[in-house]
Amino acid sequence: MTGSFVRSADITRDTLDWGELGWVVTPATAPGSGLTVLDVTITPGQGHAFHRHPDQEEVITVLSGTIEQWVEQERTTLGPGESVHVPKDTVHASFVAADADGPAHLSVVLTPSVGESGYAADEVADTEPWASLR
Secondary structure (H helix, E strand, C coil): CCCCCCCHHHCEEEEECCEEEEEEECCCCCCCCCCEEEEEEECCCCEEEEEECCCCEEEEEEEECCEEEEECCEEEEECCCCEEEECCCCCEEEECCCCCCCCEEEEEEEECCCCCCCCCCEECCCCCCHHHHC
16 A cells, blocks of 8 residues: 545535534545544534544544533543544544634544545434533
């Protein structure tokens, strides 16, 4: 296997209710890779609500902005240069305050890469205790 260069113009971006998701390293952009890398932007007042990756661990690094990061029922604030490791099948969520100066920009790495997109999540925000946490 050889390396794969991914240019900004090559990144597929999805606009979501809470921000934007850029697919940087995926099975399509780096065949045979054991990880998935996402370029994530969360807009003020929004967030990727409580979810889990049954077969993937995740590292979220804040590039700019500030997030309210949850891992299970523990919450902290992360700023630029700070990260969180989320073990596989662990419920977590990331939010940006409504009064934030701007969006938060994150680099997200998941491993192993699973499925065609390299990413699989179970959304649990509508179930307890997650629905009542925030």
